[in-house]
Amino acid sequence: xxxxxxxxxxxxxxxxxxxxxxxxxxxxxxxxxxxxxxxxxxxxxxxxxxxxxxxxxxxxxxxxxxxxxxxxxxxxxxxxxxxxxxxxxxxxxxxxxxxxxxxxxxxxxxxxxxxxxxxxxxxxxxxxxxxxxxxxxxxxxxxxxxxxxxxxxxxxxxxxxxxxxxxxxxxxxxxxxxxxxxxxxxxxxxxxxxxxxxxxxxxxxxxxxxxxxxxxx
Amino acid sequence: xxxxxxxxxxxxxxxxxxxxxxxxxxxxxxxxxxxxxxxxxxxxxxxxxxxxxxxxxxxxxxxxxxxxxxxxxxxxxxxxxxxxxxxxxxxxxxxxxxxxxxxxxxxxxxxxxxxxxxxxxxxxxxxxxxxxxxxxxxxxxxxxxxxxxxx
Numbered sequence: 001x002x003x004x005x006x007x008x009x010x011x012x013x014x015x016x017x018x019x020x021x022x023x024x025x026x027x028x029x030x031x032x033x034x035x036x037x038x039x040x041x042x043x044x045x046x047x048x049x050x051x052x053x054x055x056x057x058x059x060x061x062x063x064x065x066x067x068x069x070x071x072x073x074x075x076x077x078x079x080x081x082x083x084x085x086x087x088x089x090x091x092x093x094x095x096x097x098x099x100x101x102x103x104x105x106x107x108x109x110x111x112x113x114x115x116x117x118x119x120x121x122x123x124x125x126x127x128x129x130x131x132x133x134x135x136x137x138x139x140x141x142x143x144x145x146x147x148x149x150x151x152x153x154x155x156x157x158x159x160x161x162x163x164x165x166x167x168x169x170x171x172x173x174x175x176x177x178x179x180x181x182x183x184x185x186x187x188x189x190x191x192x193x194x195x196x197x198x199x200x201x202x203x204x205x206x207x208x209x210x211x212x213x214x215x216x217x
Numbered sequence: 218x219x220x221x222x223x224x225x226x227x228x229x230x231x232x233x234x235x236x237x238x239x240x241x242x243x244x245x246x247x248x249x250x251x252x253x254x255x256x257x258x259x260x261x262x263x264x265x266x267x268x269x270x271x272x273x274x275x276x277x278x279x280x281x282x283x284x285x286x287x288x289x290x291x292x293x294x295x296x297x298x299x300x301x302x303x304x305x306x307x308x309x310x311x312x313x314x315x316x317x318x319x320x321x322x323x324x325x326x327x328x329x330x331x332x333x334x335x336x337x338x339x340x341x342x343x344x345x346x347x348x349x350x351x352x353x354x355x356x357x358x359x360x361x362x363x364x365x366x367x368x
Binding site: 067068070071074075078112113114115116117118119120121122123124125126127128130132133134135136137138142 | 259262263266267269270278279280281282283284285286287288289290291292293294295298299300301302308316
């Protein structure tokens, strides 16, 4: 019954021990079954609480990840456009006459987009050619980044979020296993206790009737 | 559909049931009222937003949201038109006065609904109050009856 050397999973969730021999765990045929039962109930409550926490965290992450992906795609797209433009302006210097028409077309075209002003309201705007994007980091904080830095930041955020999500899903599965083990333990201890009471009652009845017989005879 | 039953004819447990039912309905109606109010505030905001896209702002630099967390500097290119979501996946490009008219009409429609709802809510509240009164009267009656045989 030692609790000092419990196994834990990589994130520190304790493993639920499966009680194979109940009588041994309780401490003999006359041991108290209520103490272990209460302990199991406590452990179950803790596991369930952890499970609800993790489920919430997982839902939040599953929400955020597509958002980060979209932002990353947009920044990479802007990056490519700028690279396309700056290459065009470089070539311009080298061969002036021949490709003038082509490059004029691609290097002068601004990007128009419809953006969201409100839930049902959109307006049109022209995106400036800039090397800086602004990222909303949450908690009323927005920072400006040069495009390559933004790409790096978003990539790291995405990887961290995906790793977190994986870990959380693993933890949830592990927790479900431990909850099942605990519930099985509780059921077995309870059944064993019921059986023991019944046997005790039968023994007392049998010895009671034996005493009555000897008293008569 | 419900027969008219005089609430003084009902006994105490039944009155409790009726009161509980009325209070549930009252809750439901109050929730709907709150939701309508929120929708109305949103539309009022839209009217303000349309007002921001005025020609005076054309050519000014704005931060354009590209996603939930990405903003890029840009310029307002078309201050005369906005695109309005008119429901069921349809987006209509309107001029600013048309859009303002559209949202104002929505705000007024909601206002009418809100007023009707308000009336229904106060009637329900009156019903709940009268049921409670009858309940209290009956309770007093019962207590007097219990005391009378004892004394």
